[in-house]
Amino acid sequence: MSRIKSCLQELKVKGRKALIPYITAGDPQPGVTVKLMHALVEAGADIIELGVPFSDPMADGPVIQLACERALVHGVRLVDVLDMVSEFRTTDSVTPVVLMGYLNPVEAIGYETFLERASKAGVDGVLTVDLPPEEAEDFCAGLKRNNLDAVFLLAPTTSEERIKQICDVSSGYVYYVSLKGVTGSASLDVDEVATRLEAIREITDLPVGVGFGIRDDKSAASVAKVADGVIVGSVLVNKIAELASTPDSIPQQVADIIRGMRQAMDA
């Protein structure tokens, strides 16, 4: 069983919801990332989504675009991100890590090379924002061969027919984008999310993580009531940006946000 699947099953048995922080690897500098990952786990994160920096993150808002730019100043490449995961794995063999990013850096090193190296580094799943299932046949086959989970997005605009098609090729969990927009934009409407999740659950048994628009303890707790996982990104990345000039303080202070959300979700 994959690390993601067993993590989510275990949480289900305990009646808890997954807290899934997103950070951009190498932001604001490469030395911070692994320490921050450990601090997030210690503060109550269940799965970590690790963003692969890309020069043109079209589906992201300014917060994550700037995070990519900060990482790229240090020349952080996809292979460097894999090295960070390897380093993380030397002391944490339990917490699942999902790489989230865009297709072109993967194309540049080739699907096979990437997937083999990702698997070896201890990556558990891959979410490629600009690779929809209809273009992903080879990629999904490669993920499977390397025992990696394929995480795809569902959006408010996704038809029921497409939800089925996407869930058929997904594993681990599916990521429901709670609003029409880019990361870090508006706040989500929990009632609307609840209605959509009901429809999604009629189609799939996969756990559903919800992201976009979750920015504080309160919204994390209310989403946790309806979703299997709560995905938080821009609010953390904003904090990292604030602290960019004092990088040593980042792991603790960013983890504090997660700690607050964890408590609110478990209350």
Added chain:
Amino acid sequence: MPTNVDFKALMDLPDELGHFGPYGGRFASETLMSALQDLSELYEKLSKSPEFQKEFDADLAHYVGRPSPLYFAERLTKEVGGARIYLKREDLNHTGAHKINNTIGQALLAKSMGKPRIIAETGAGQHGVASATVAARLGLECVVYMGAEDIRRQALNVYRMKLLGAKVVSVESGTKTLKDALNEAMRDWVTNVDNTFYIIGTAAGPHPYPKLVRDFQAVIGREARQQCLAQAGKLPDALVACVGGGSNAIGLFYPFIPDKNVQMYGVEAGGHGLETGLHAAPLCKGRPGVLHGNRTYLMEDESGQIAGTHSVSAGLDYPGVGPEHAWLKDCGRANYVAINDDEALNAFRDLTRVEGIMPALESSHAIAYGMKLARTMDKDQVLIVNLSGRGDKDIHTVAEIDGIGI
């Protein structure tokens, strides 16, 4: 590289999912997938409808002023001393470039989808102006995204768009040029997909854009083919067009694809020179990758980050290219070459001086290569250069290079 390609079969591309060989496709975020699907279905239906075609043709005739002339550049031909050079005068279209052919078509699609708001990205500002123009005509709200660097270079077009009632948003991210404007327009579309139609200006992006932009621009090649037969008494021996995203080039090339004796040359921006790395020539110097919704040739670094580009012309300053060009290159149906900033500027001056026609800096790249190529051809051969836009918008840039303040 594929061998023995049946050129005629290339006309049937893209396939249902938008592929031209391994290129094209639909690499977009999930939120946009249903809008792209709807657009594909609508376009499939309307493109087969005689009423739609009639309305499009009528707008092109009475609003754009088509057909645009095919002009024999006699003095230029004499000065060059080679093949007979004809210019396809897209610069004489309403708004001054080929861009309006496409925005007229896409505006008809927006109207039939009932979308009250259109957005567009622009580099040189020609597509922005053409979008603002059709928006004004149809009473639609219009927002144009433009890189901060391009806003500086193309002040005249920025003001034109504002006069036309469009809101011009300055894009400060990344390299502050066309690719960043495209990113920002995509972000707007993801957010406002319910009420907004995105008019992409070039034959790139996720399916169905490369196909529908090509189809709307193919009027250039259809006219040129007929005009050439009528005026020169035969098909041209060669076609030359500049390639940024490649919409004017694919518009000229497409109807000639089965005519295997017609050579095609797409001219990319060589910037300071291909050997310097400071250029915008993905087909000459890039490699395949995925950006802005399609697989195509890109300028990128070894790790897949998109590289900065340079060209004196804002409209060619783009690290990608339409996927159909990528496939025409691999199939050997079209040739792709580069012209440097200096050569383009010289061509700008030459055409102005010899023919009294001031070309856009984008089109000046095609003129420059056309002159080079004509020199190597026989006097009875015929060459068509697509004069895709007029140069008024570039006078400031040229004056600045000459050290003259206007």
